[in-house]
Structure formats: C-alpha cells, structure tokens
Amino acid sequence: MEELQCGMSPIVGFRFTLNPMTDDFVAVIKGALEEVDTSAVWMHTDDVSTVIRGKQVHVFNVAKALALHAAKTGVHVALNGTFSAGCPGDTAGDAYLDKPDEPLNNDKTKQYVSSQFALYPMNNPDYMSVIYREVERAKERGVFNESMHYSSGIHGDIHDVFDFYEETFTHARSEEHRHLVMTVSMSINSPSHGGK
Amino acid sequence: MEELQCGMSPIVGFRFTLNPMTDDFVAVIKGALEEVDTSAVWMHTDDVSTVIRGKQVHVFNVAKALALHAAKTGVHVALNGTFSAGCPGDTAGDAYLDKPDEPLNNDKTKQYVSSQFALYPMNNPDYMSVIYREVERAKERGVFNESMHYSSGIHGDIHDVFDFYEETFTHARSEEHRHLVMTVSMSINSPSHGGK
Numbered sequence: 001m002e003e004l005q006c007g008m009s010p011i012v013g014f015r016f017t018l019n020p021m022t023d024d025f026v027a028v029i030k031g032a033l034e035e036v037d038t039s040a041v042w043m044h045t046d047d048v049s050t051v052i053r054g055k056q057v058h059v060f061n062v063a064k065a066l067a068l069h070a071a072k073t074g075v076h077v078a079l080n081g082t083f084s085a086g087c088p089g090d091t092a093g094d095a096y097l098d099k100p101d102e103p104l105n106n107d108k109t110k111q112y113v114s115s116q117f118a119l120y121p122m123n124n125p126d127y128m129s130v131i132y133r134e135v136e137r138a139k140e141r142g143v144f145n146e147s148m149h150y151s152s153g154i155h156g157d158i159h160d161v162f163d164f165y166e167e168t169f170t171h172a173r174s175e176e177h178r179h180l181v182m183t184v185s186m187s188i189n190s191p192s193h194g195g196k
Numbered sequence: 197m198e199e200l201q202c203g204m205s206p207i208v209g210f211r212f213t214l215n216p217m218t219d220d221f222v223a224v225i226k227g228a229l230e231e232v233d234t235s236a237v238w239m240h241t242d243d244v245s246t247v248i249r250g251k252q253v254h255v256f257n258v259a260k261a262l263a264l265h266a267a268k269t270g271v272h273v274a275l276n277g278t279f280s281a282g283c284p285g286d287t288a289g290d291a292y293l294d295k296p297d298e299p300l301n302n303d304k305t306k307q308y309v310s311s312q313f314a315l316y317p318m319n320n321p322d323y324m325s326v327i328y329r330e331v332e333r334a335k336e337r338g339v340f341n342e343s344m345h346y347s348s349g350i351h352g353d354i355h356d357v358f359d360f361y362e363e364t365f366t367h368a369r370s371e372e373h374r375h376l377v378m379t380v381s382m383s384i385n386s387p388s389h390g391g392k
Contacts, residue, residue: 015312015346017215017381019274025217026387047388048312049381051345078215080276082314082379084346088324094345116211116244118278120316120377127319128284149240149247149290150211150280181316183278183379185213185245191222192243 011095012056012169014063016081017049018070028073036065037104042094049081054096056166057103059083064162065105067113071158071188079186083169086122086178111158114193115186116151117165119172122179134168141167151185161186207291208252208365210259212277213245214266224269232261233300238290245277250292252362253299255279260358261301267354267384268305275382279365282318282374307354310389311382312347313361315368318375330364337363347381357382 020028033045041054041062052062063081070077084090119134121127135152138144141164145153154161165184173180187193216224229241237250237258248258259277266273280286315330317323331348334340337360341349350357361380369376383389 013346015381017274017276017383019213019215019217019276021215021217021219021221023217023219025272046344046349047310047386048349048383049347053345076221078213078274078276080213080215080274080381082346087346089327090345114243118377120318122316123319123321123323125319131285148242149249149286150209150278150283151245153242153244181314185211185276187213187244190243 010055010097011053011085011090012059013051013053013084014059014081015049015051016063016079018066019078019080020070020073021076021078028070028075028077032066032069036062036069038062040096040099040104042096053094055099055101056169057101058099060162060166061103061105064158065107067186067188068107068109068111068158071111072109074189076190077188079188081184083182083184085173085180088179108159111188112156112193113158113161113186113188114145114153114155114190115161115184116148116153117182117184118151119168120181121172121177122181124177130172134172137168137171138164206251206293207249207281207286208255209247209249209280210255210277211245211247212259212275214262215274215276216266216269217272224266224271224273228262228265232258232265234258236292236295236300238292249290251295251297252365253297254295256358256362257299257301260354261303263309263382263384264303264305264307264354267307270385272386273384275384277380279378279380281369281376284375304355307384308352308389309354309357309382309384310341310349310351310386311357311380312344312349313378313380314347315364316377317368317373318377320373326368330368333364333367334360
C-alpha cells in the first residue's frame with residue numbers, strides 16, 4: 001500500500017492545547033494566537049486542539065512564542081502537545097516548506113517553565129537506546145529535572161528548554177528511522193513551582 | 197542490558213494533566229482527586245502532571261471518573277494524557293496489581309466530550325496497520341468524529357468514548373508487541389462544541 005511507505009518529507013508538525021487556568025481563558029488563547037507571528041507555519045484550530053505544520057525551525061519557534069506570550073499574562077498556563085515528523089500516513093499538504101529559515105519570533109524574555117517529555121521513535125528496534133541517549137543530553141544541557149514513570153522532567157528558562165527539545169527532536173530521528181513522535185507537557189506560572 | 201528487555205508486566209499507566217479553565221482551578225482539580233475513589237490505583241502528583249498505575253480496568257475507570265467529576269462543575273476542562281503499557285524501561289513498582297477487578301467508580305451520568313487520540317505501537321513494523329484498524333473500530337463503535345493531521349477525532353458520551361479507548365488499548369497491543377502508547381486529548385464543556 002502506497003500510504004504505508006515512509007515519507008521523505010521534512011514537514012514537522014505540532015498538535016497542542018494551550019490551557020490557561022483562568023475564567024478569561026478565551027482572551028489568553030486568542031491573544032497568544034493573534035500576537036505571535038505564525039505566518040511561517042500552516043495553522044488550524046478545531047474544537048479540541050491546534051495544529052501547526054512547517055519547517056522544524058518555525059514549528060518550534062512558534063510553539064515557544066505562544067507559550068511565552070501566554071506566560072506573560074501571569075496566568076497559570078499548561079501547554080500539552082505532540083511533535084511529529086516522518087509519519088508514513090502523513091500527506092504533503094499544509095506544509096509551508098517554501099518559507100525562509102529565519103525565525104520570526106525573537107522575544108528573549110526569561111521565563112521559568114517545568115515540563116515533561118517522552119520520545120517515541122517509531123519502528124526502531126533500538127528505540128530505548130535513543131531515549132536513554134537523549135535523557136543524557138538533557139543532563140548535559142543542564143535542563144534535566146528528574147526521572148519518573150513514562151516521562152522525564154525538563155525545566156529551566158523557556159529558551160533553554162525549547163533549545164533542548166528542538167535539538168533532541170533533530171537527533172532522535174535519522175534517515176533510516178524517520179518517524180518520530182515527542183510528547184511535551186509544560187507548566188508555566190504554577191503555584192506548585194515553589195517560587196522558581 | 198537487562199533494562200532493555202521487554203517486560204511481562206500487566207501494569208497500565210496514565211500520565212495526565214487535568215486543566216480547568218477557571219480562576220478556581222485548584223478547587224476543581226483537588227475536588228476531582230479527592231472525591232473519585234482512587235484506592236485501586238497507585239497515584240502520584242508532581243508540579244506538572246499526575247500519574248496513575250495499576251490494572252487496566254482501574255486506570256481507565258479512574259481516568260473517566262476524574263474527567264466526569266470535573267465536568268460536573270460546568271467549567272471548561274481539558275484532560276491531556278498518555279496511556280502506556282509494556283515499556284521496557286518500566287519497573288514493577290507502584291503497580292497495585294493485587295486489587296480486585298471490580299471498578300470502584302460507577303457514576304453513569306451522561307456527558308458529551310470531544311477528544312483526539314493517537315496510537316503508538318512501539319517496535320512493531322506493522323504499526324500503521326494497527327492504527328488503521330483501530331480507526332475503523334472507532335467508526336464501528338459510533339464515536340469517530342473526523343480525520344486530521346497526527347490524530348483522529350473521537351466524540352460522544354463520555355462512557356462510550358472511554359469504552360472505545362479501553363477496547364482499542366487492549367487490541368492495539370499483543371504478546372509479541374507489548375509496548376503500546378496512546379495519547380488522548382479531551383475537551384469538556386467547551387464553548388467551541390456548539391451546544392452538543
């Protein structure tokens with residue numbers, strides 16, 4: 001079946017929910033979606049989540065900018081999502097691959113975030129080695145927080161955290177093993193963060 | 197390496213965030229965690245998420261009960277999480293496998309939910325066939341909503357939706373392919389649901 005063949009496409013996608021824990025959640029979500037420059041990615045919002053697609057650099061740049069913008073409201077915000085690349089069932093549509101490589105959102109404001117991630121390298125018999133290697137990378141980058149069931153804790157300044165996520169997403173897939181999934185759950189401005 | 201061997205354990209886990217979009221989010225979360233009977237699962241909450249572990253029947257029962265309890269507040273709530281079984285890196289700890297099989301939460305109140313799910317059968321070269329088969333199952337069960345990039349939409353009454361999720365989680369793994377991951381993003385009481 002043609003649909004089962006592994007794609008050669010460089011399209012990266014991120015399907016996520018941005019959940020502000022406030023009565024004014026609509027204003028926070030709309031504010032983030034409107035004020036971030038999303039012109040380098042294809043974007044679609046439905047009744048459950050939002051998906052962005054495009055070059056990897058822009059997908060990570062827009063994801064970080066949305067989180068950072070929502071964080072600036074001071075509200076407790078959760079960002080939950082899945083980064084995907086190389087899915088055999090993926091289509092070439094909605095890709096925006098003709099955009100220049102320059103990131104469009106460059107706000108460097110510092111913001112503490114605590115998050116958890118899991119890597120799922122698909123159809124790769126050696127996938128546990130990939131996961132252990134990338135957890136080591138988090139420790140080397142100074143963003144590792146703690147081990148836990150099913151995930152690894154990653155925290156620090158939002159820019160360091162997203163730099164790690166983009167780096168690990170690059171290195172956990174290969175020409176031979178193209179289909180990679182990475183889940184990220186991020187907590188911002190949480191009363192549980194103990195004043196960090 | 198012993199840690200890379202595939203486990204024989206029947207432990208199922210669910211790591212999730214419950215995000216009420218209200219200023220009173222702490223009360224909604226604590227209310228759900230306190231009033232649901234979670235005695236049949238091991239549970240731990242950190243600064244980002246909560247994880248429950250135990251027999252499959254109890255993990256799905258508690259997940260549904262938490263969502264339903266939060267839904268009854270009338271607040272817009274998002275439930276995002278990952279069900280896991282058979283991870284080679286998993287431990288035998290925190291399993292609660294000696295509990296009886298009877299579900300402890302049996303509230304049958306109807307509640308519309310809209311959700312999206314993705315299956316990740318690990319280290320299975322035929323994984324795309326598993327995914328296509330389970331999407332067909334959703335259509336047969338009457339809970340399929342729509343196709344989309346990286347996910348499939350599942351909606352309907354919360355009891356039908358969770359029945360489908362538990363059934364598909366059972367069938368998407370096998371003795372040969374034990375490690376299965378399923379992400380679920382669920383939206384409840386959303387203004388985007390158009391009065392459903």
